[in-house]
Amino acid sequence: VQLQASGGGLVQTGDSLRLSCSASGRTFSNYVMAWFRQAPGKERDFVAGISETGGSLHYADFVKGRFAISRDNAKNTVALQMNSLQPEDTAVYYCAADRRVRAGTSAPWMYKDWGQGTLVTVSS
Numbered sequence: 001v002q003l004q005a006s007g008g009g010l011v012q013t014g015d016s017l018r019l020s021c022s023a024s025g026r027t028f029s030n031y032v033m034a035w036f037r038q039a040p041g042k043e044r045d046f047v048a049g050i051s052e053t054g055g056s057l058h059y060a061d062f063v064k065g066r067f068a069i070s071r072d073n074a075k076n077t078v079a080l081q082m083n084s085l086q087p088e089d090t091a092v093y094y095c096a097a098d099r100r101v102r103a104g105t106s107a108p109w110m111y112k113d114w115g116q117g118t119l120v121t122v123s124s
């Protein structure tokens with residue numbers, strides 16, 4: 001599946017931002033989806049994951065209560081609502097998809113398809 005992430009930008013501490021990822025090419029509802037992020041000089045970290053139907057949600061501890069992942073299988077999109085953003089949330093955010101992983105899989109190498117990334121910068 002081809003993925004296109006969007007919605008990044010420059011915001012201030014405490015602001016909100018909504019990322020979106022559009023999918024095309026395959027049956028979207030067959031895919032587990034996830035968001036990862038990568039800050040400069042750091043590894044790519046799992047942020048949130050969602051099952052094929054949207055019934056199972058998973059979050060990294062550092063975003064619990066602030067971020068929310070959702071999907072719309074009719075529109076072939078997955079979103080990440082980010083609230084109370086902090087400077088440490090600054091990173092390139094990537095959406096990822098795979099048909100074989102379990103929802104919430106945090107290892108990036110387990111996901112076959114990736115979007116191009118969208119930059120989120122949170123100023124202090």
